[in-house]
Amino acid sequence: ALPISPPGVDAAPPRPTRPVSWFAMVGALVLAVQAYAWARWAWSGQMVPAPPGPTPIPGWMELLARITEILNFVGGLAVVGWFVVRPWIRDRKLGFDGMLVIIWIQMWLLQDPIQNWTVNNFAYNVTFVNLGSWTSSLPGWVAPDSHLMGEPLLWGLGAYAVGMFLPMLACCALMRKVRERRPGIGAAALIGVAVAAMSIFLIVLETFWVRTGQYSYMGVVKSLSLWPDTYYQYPMYSWLAWSVFWGLMVALRFFRNDKGQTIAERGIEQLRLTPRRTQAVRFLALVGLCNLMYAFLYCLPMNLFATHVDAFPRDVLERSYLTSGLCGLGTDRACSDPRFPTPREGSAYVSPDGRLVVPEVTR
Numbered sequence: 001a002l003p004i005s006p007p008g009v010d011a012a013p014p015r016p017t018r019p020v021s022w023f024a025m026v027g028a029l030v031l032a033v034q035a036y037a038w039a040r041w042a043w044s045g046q047m048v049p050a051p052p053g054p055t056p057i058p059g060w061m062e063l064l065a066r067i068t069e070i071l072n073f074v075g076g077l078a079v080v081g082w083f084v085v086r087p088w089i090r091d092r093k094l095g096f097d098g099m100l101v102i103i104w105i106q107m108w109l110l111q112d113p114i115q116n117w118t119v120n121n122f123a124y125n126v127t128f129v130n131l132g133s134w135t136s137s138l139p140g141w142v143a144p145d146s147h148l149m150g151e152p153l154l155w156g157l158g159a160y161a162v163g164m165f166l167p168m169l170a171c172c173a174l175m176r177k178v179r180e181r182r183p184g185i186g187a188a189a190l191i192g193v194a195v196a197a198m199s200i201f202l203i204v205l206e207t208f209w210v211r212t213g214q215y216s217y218m219g220v221v222k223s224l225s226l227w228p229d230t231y232y233q234y235p236m237y238s239w240l241a242w243s244v245f246w247g248l249m250v251a252l253r254f255f256r257n258d259k260g261q262t263i264a265e266r267g268i269e270q271l272r273l274t275p276r277r278t279q280a281v282r283f284l285a286l287v288g289l290c291n292l293m294y295a296f297l298y299c300l301p302m303n304l305f306a307t308h309v310d311a312f313p314r315d316v317l318e319r320s321y322l323t324s325g326l327c328g329l330g331t332d333r334a335c336s337d338p339r340f341p342t343p344r345e346g347s348a349y350v351s352p353d354g355r356l357v358v359p360e361v362t363r
Contacts, residue, residue, distance in 0.1 A: 018267030024281050026288030033139070034110045040137040041147070050126045050133075050150030053320020053330035057127050061213045065127050065155075068214065072158025079161040080105075093275070096260060099283050100253065101165055103290050108160040109134075111294050113151055115238075115302035116143050119336050121219035121309050123324035128152030136345065144345045145333070148325040155214070163205065164246070171197050171250045187255060194254070195247030202243055210234055216322040219309035219336045229313040231322055237305050245297040249290065264289035311337040328352060 041047055084098040094102075113135045115122050120143045124130070130150035135141055152159075174197055175190050209215060210232040220235040222228035252262050261268070264285040268278060312335040316322055320329040327335035334340060334350040343349040348358045 018270055019263060020265050020268045020271070020281060020285045023264040023285035023288035025284075026292060027284035027286070028288075030110070030287055030291045031106075031284075034106070036139075037110070037134050037137040041134040044137060044147075046136065046147040047131045049130055050148050051325035051330060052126045053323065053325060053328075055318065055320040055329060057125070057321045058213075061125070062127050064212050065125055065214060068212075069128055069152065069155040072156075072162065073154040074158070076105075076157035076161040079165060083165075093279055094283070096253070096256075097165075097169075099286055100168075101161055102283075103287055104160045104165050105157065106287065107291060107294050108156050111291065111299060112156065112160075113146065113149055114138075114295075114299045115306065116146050116149065117299070117306075118142050118303045119219065119306040119309065119342055120144075120146055120149070120326040121306045121336060122215065122217055123149050123322060123326060124152050124155075124215040125213050126150040126321050126324050128155045142344050144343050144347070144349065145326060150324050167198065167201050168246075168250045168253055171247075172254045175250070175254050187251075190254070191247060191251045194250040195243055198246040198250060199239065199243035202246065203239055206234060206239070213319075213322065216316055216319075218312050218316050218323060219306065221305055221308055222310045224305075228310075229315060231313070231315045231319055233313065233316075235305070238302060241298045241301045245293055248293060248297065252289070252293075262286065262289070307342065309336055311335075311339075332357060 079101055083101045084094065087093070087095045087098050113122070113133050116135060128150060130152050132147045133149040133151040134147070135143075135149065136145070136147040171194055175193055178190065178193055179185055210217065213231065216231055217225075217233055217235055217238065220228065220233050221237070222233070224236050226234040226236065252264075256262055257266070259269075265282050268281060268285075271278075271281065273281060312328070317328045317335060323329070323331075323335065325331055327333045329352070332351050333343075334352045334354075336342070337350075340350045346359060348356060351357050
């Protein structure tokens with residue numbers, strides 16, 4: 001028989017939903033995977049600079065890369081100092097924007113190269129200061145020799161702490177102006193404003209980066225890309241996916257409740273934690289939600305498209321400083337081509353001269 005409450009006694013209310021608990025568990029898992037990958041990367045001996053290959057880097061490109069690397073690094077330190085260190089010294093806690101800066105850096109140090117999970121189709125210019133990449137140390141990694149991709153350590157800090165975070169502040173200011181002028185505008189329309197604004201900024205920013213050889217989308221679906229068959233070809237599906245992700249990151253910051261909470265932090269007051277533990281759980285919840293957004297809105301579609309990329313253009317193949325030792329000149333591995341089967345770590349592969357190379361372990 002079903003239990004019946006005594007007369008005059010109300011049944012126990014249902015337990016409230018606490019999204020913060022679920023997102024915090026995801027955040028803790030993300031950080032655990034990241035710590036494992038970095039430890040394995042360091043232990044494996046693969047933490048070495050990417051090989052530049054035989055092609056000399058044009059002087060103008062190397063000079064511009066060095067200038068942007070220095071500016072990015074100095075700018076990244078300034079943003080960390082202003083939004084993370086200064087509030088911590090003053091208040092002994094992190095503000096919301098300080099947590100966002102750290103999360104952008106954390107996502108760079110985990111997810112930035114994950115678009116190469118299935119096929120190596122993207123690489124940075126190896127002239128940047130780098131120690132290769134941690135990608136091959138991630139559990140379940142598929143694409144071969146991805147640890148050779150030269151993830152730029154100084155350039156990347158500024159690219160994410162400055163290039164990704166600061167435009168969010170400007171976009172939030174724009175959204176406030178739009179809401180002041182149109183008080184009746186809905187949340188969906190404001191999110192559309194954020195996505196549109198970030199898409200405009202993104203295409204200007206990435207056009208500069210790819211045109212100046214900061215990095216290369218080596219393999220693209222040419223029918224869905226700008227400037228195909230050049231070293232600066234630009235896939236529009238990348239632009240669309242990142243614009244949506246970036247716009248929603250802006251919306252995450254903009255649409256907070258009267259307690260300053262995002263959807264990831266709702267219900268934290270029900271956990272009855274100390275102030276320090278509350279801060280830690282809030283941070284983990286934001287890590288969880290932001291990394292889920294990055295993975296599903298950008299990395300997943302990019303990896304799906306990567307399995308359908310066209311042959312790498314000659315303009316890329318003849319620039320070994322843009323292929324990062326992953327394939328082509330200076331290696332024994334041909335770059336991705338629809339005529340070849342997609343190799344996996346340890347599988348047979350095709351050499352640049354068309355020979356089938358079968359590793360000893362598979363014979």
